[in-house]
Amino acid sequence: MKTETIKKGGKYEPGNFTLKAKRSSAGLGLYTMDPIKKGDCVIEYVGPVVPKEEWDTINSLYLFEVTKKKTINGAVRSNTARYINHSCKPNCEIDIRKERVFIMAKRNIKAGEELSYDYDREYFDEYIKPKGCKCGAEKHLYNTPKKVTPAKKKVTKTTKGKKPKTKKGAR
Numbered sequence: 001m002k003t004e005t006i007k008k009g010g011k012y013e014p015g016n017f018t019l020k021a022k023r024s025s026a027g028l029g030l031y032t033m034d035p036i037k038k039g040d041c042v043i044e045y046v047g048p049v050v051p052k053e054e055w056d057t058i059n060s061l062y063l064f065e066v067t068k069k070k071t072i073n074g075a076v077r078s079n080t081a082r083y084i085n086h087s088c089k090p091n092c093e094i095d096i097r098k099e100r101v102f103i104m105a106k107r108n109i110k111a112g113e114e115l116s117y118d119y120d121r122e123y124f125d126e127y128i129k130p131k132g133c134k135c136g137a138e139k140h141l142y143n144t145p146k147k148v149t150p151a152k153k154k155v156t157k158t159t160k161g162k163k164p165k166t167k168k169g170a171r
């Protein structure tokens with residue numbers, strides 16, 4: 001799981017943190033064994049680029065729309081970042097740089113903490129809300145009953161949102 005770096009020693013070079021996938025409230029989650037400082041690059045979200053012809057047919061919960069023209073499928077083993085769960089009060093955030101997806105620390109994170117970021121409303125409404133969010137935040141995001149008119153937006157079977165993420169077996 002070597003991630004190529006954008007620039008050695010630069011802001012977007014993932015730190016050498018020990019990250020472990022472990023059971024969490026929402027199935028598996030990714031935990032850091034090391035403290036991480038606010039602004040640090042934690043890890044890159046990686047995966048093969050999905051050819052445009054497959055955008056509407058591929059079925060993966062890990063699709064990540066990097067740009068309007070580029071979607072990657074993070075369902076590969078090498079993509080450790082796929083274990084990071086959604087949180088309504090996340091400690092990480094997504095930063096897209098040069099068509100690559102980086103997960104940055106939004107605040108200082110202590111050793112042992114579970115990593116999380118906000119998957120955005122589109123993913124939340126489709127995959128998280130039906131089961132209920134298990135992130136543990138006092139207040140969950142997107143809970144305003146916003147009526148989504150499915151016909152309005154061309155939503156395909158895939159998670160074309162800006163969100164990757166899993167959550168399949170979460171119960």
Ligand SMILES: [Zn+2]
Nearest residue numbers: 088133135140
């Ligand atoms: Zn939540």
